Amino acid sequence: MDFFPPALENLVEQFAKLPGVGRKSAQRLAFYILGQPEERAKAFAQALLDAKASIGFCPVCQNLTQGSGPCALCSSARRDRSVICVVADPKDVVAMERAREYRGVYHVLHGVISPMNHVGPDDLRISQLMERISAGGVSEVIMATNPDTEGETTAMYLSRLVKPFGVKVTRLAYGIPVGSHLEFADEATLGRALEGRREM
């Protein structure tokens, strides 16, 4: 591909490095940028720099936050600091908040224990969680990792660490998704839904 000018080729390569973006899509995106007004390209470039420069981790819950102080959730007076919901990923915090049910705070592990991918407990933000718990004032830890093998393993591992502190450890309920149909539920989900049935 010697036929693109170097600056264009470089932009194509940068796009092609993004996950899920192939060479053809990268070309399409680069041509799109060339066709946009210069301010648009500048705004994009600035957004990249700003995000990397200003986004850090909340020193309390380890969620992504702007600046270096505690995040908006950890510093909110309306959140119950005695309940910590443990999630694998910042996106899971967004999902939980969207449900508008939860009033406690979070702890973001940034991953799950996954021997297959060489991720052990030391690669996650587990020590920071234990510090919060040993500092006291925590009455419940809700495990909200994904209901897959790795999420389960991680929840199980953490629960063994947390219980000795006399803190209640709970797990999100399994069951049929709201609005779904029984016929589409897999056996594992149905089994868990039956197991977790409640009196009406």
Add this chain to the structure above:
Amino acid sequence: MDFFPPALENLVEQFAKLPGVGRKSAQRLAFYILGQPEERAKAFAQALLDAKASIGFCPVCQNLTQGSGPCALCSSARRDRSVICVVADPKDVVAMERAREYRGVYHVLHGVISPMNHVGPDDLRISQLMERISAGGVSEVIMATNPDTEGETTAMYLSRLVKPFGVKVTRLAYGIPVGSHLEFADEATLGRALEGRREM
């Protein structure tokens, strides 16, 4: 979505503005950038700025080029300036060059005549083509617009403009793609292939 820090939200929005990138993909890309070393994000930002700042149009063939002088193809001593291949798009130049068959120069229209999309002849780089032809020294103009209605219309329109200058106007051949199968060829292509058959 008030749960992402503003700089992250801004980056997500910038990605979501790209063609074919939805909100979910934009989130994925933004998180990918956050997970990359800062130099990677800087290189990406710089590539965006450089491409917009340094890529312009070749004053001769109107193809994209770095800097303001004639492009590498137009200034190459090995290209035959008496043959001009007219294409709709810079990507078509890349496709033609990949075939390693063509030794002439190009003219990039930057679009095709398309009344549906409100693109008329004045929106294309047609006057620049006519200037090159009226300056003399051109013996053949090869129409290499796409074989669809708009490409055909554009080729037809240009051929009427060019012929009065006594320049030969040709069109790329239609036919069965090499390596393809007859059974997969549509009727229009088969009809054109039959019409354009050559003695063996």
